[in-house]
Amino acid sequence: MALKHHLDDKVRFDQQVDNSSSYLVPFLEKTKKITSGTRVLEVGTGEGGVLLPFIQKGCSCVGVDLSALRIDIANDFLKDEVAANKVKFICQNIYEDSFFSQYGGYFDIIILKDVIEHVPEQEKFVPYLKKLLRADGQIFFGFPPWYMPFGGHQQVCRKKWLSVLPYYHVLPRFLYKAILKMGGEDDVVIGELMEIKDTRITIERFERIVKRSGLKVLYKHHYLINPIYKYKFGLNPRLQWKPITWLPYLRDFLTTCVYYTVG
Numbered sequence: 614m615a616l617k618h619h620l621d622d623k624v625r626f627d628q629q630v631d632n633s634s635s636y637l638v639p640f641l642e643k644t645k646k647i648t649s650g651t652r653v654l655e656v657g658t659g660e661g662g663v664l665l666p667f668i669q670k671g672c673s674c675v676g677v678d679l680s681a682l683r684i685d686i687a688n689d690f691l692k693d694e695v696a697a698n699k700v701k702f703i704c705q706n707i708y709e710d711s712f713f714s715q716y717g718g719y720f721d722i723i724i725l726k727d728v729i730e731h732v733p734e735q736e737k738f739v740p741y742l743k744k745l746l747r748a749d750g751q752i753f754f755g756f757p758p759w760y761m762p763f764g765g766h767q768q769v770c771r772k773k774w775l776s777v778l779p780y781y782h783v784l785p786r787f788l789y790k791a792i793l794k795m796g797g798e799d800d801v802v803i804g805e806l807m808e809i810k811d812t813r814i815t816i817e818r819f820e821r822i823v824k825r826s827g828l829k830v831l832y833k834h835h836y837l838i839n840p841i842y843k844y845k846f847g848l849n850p851r852l853q854w855k856p857i858t859w860l861p862y863l864r865d866f867l868t869t870c871v872y873y874t875v876g
């Protein structure tokens with residue numbers, strides 16, 4: 614059962630804006646001053662709403678996404694800001710030489726919100742992001758750990774029972790796929806869910822990748838209730854109970870979202 618925000622671009626845009634100004638900006642400000650002229654890149658920008666609060670603070674923003682459709686929507690929703698050169702939206706793979714030659718060592722802040730779990734070979738990707746940063750730059754990551762009840766993103770399923778059934782995404786691939794097929798799920802959705810299974814990321818693997826990339830965790834929040842559940846399910850965001858956050862592996866099953874700033 615796709616939720617309203619999966620179907621309506623404007624709803625998704627407004628939620629991105631609110632989530633960014635209420636949670637993401639205050640979180641980043643714990644470790645980094647965000648001022649006029651701060652250079653911000655959002656990878657996987659979608660409709661671009663996450664960047665609006667940064668634009669309003671005078672930051673110079675770039676949003677990049679592989680989806681041409683979503684970049685068109687971002688350009689439309691933020692057409693005044695684009696015309697005023699406050700933000701630029703690009704449909705491009707950031708690995709391309711032309712992106713690196715323009716933006717290598719350029720950004721103060723890089724944002725990946727609900728994106729890293731979609732990216733293959735994160736072990737190569739995170740060190741590459743580091744190369745796009747200025748010397749004192751920082752990267753924000755927000756993502757749902759793979760083992761959380763809906764870490765497979767199965768909420769996007771069109772069949773209601775498949776979208777509300779927790780944890781079955783952790784089954785072996787063939788069983789997971791068989792359940793989705795038996796449930797009558799669309800082949801396109803099954804393909805997307807298999808991709809997420811391939812690129813899955815846990816808290817432990819994420820922290821290892823950060824460390825091996827020569828980056829340090831500067832600040833983190835583990836959430837029992839993801840801030841975006843406010844829009845999806847009307848639930849108030851809630852941080853995870855501290856002792857749970859100290860229990861590797863177990864915490865992944867009980868934590869619906871994590872925020873990290875690294876640098």
Ligand SMILES: C[S@@+](CC[C@H](N)C(=O)[O-])C[C@H]1O[C@@H](n2cnc3c(N)ncnc32)[C@H](O)[C@@H]1O
Nearest residue numbers: 629656657658659677678679680726727728731
């Ligand atoms: C779940 S959406 C998140 C959008 C937005 N950041 C938000 O928080 O609402 C994930 C986005 O990441 C984009 N994406 C996935 N892999 C990417 C990659 N390697 N480079 C750029 N964008 C990517 C997808 O096209 C999609 O728009």
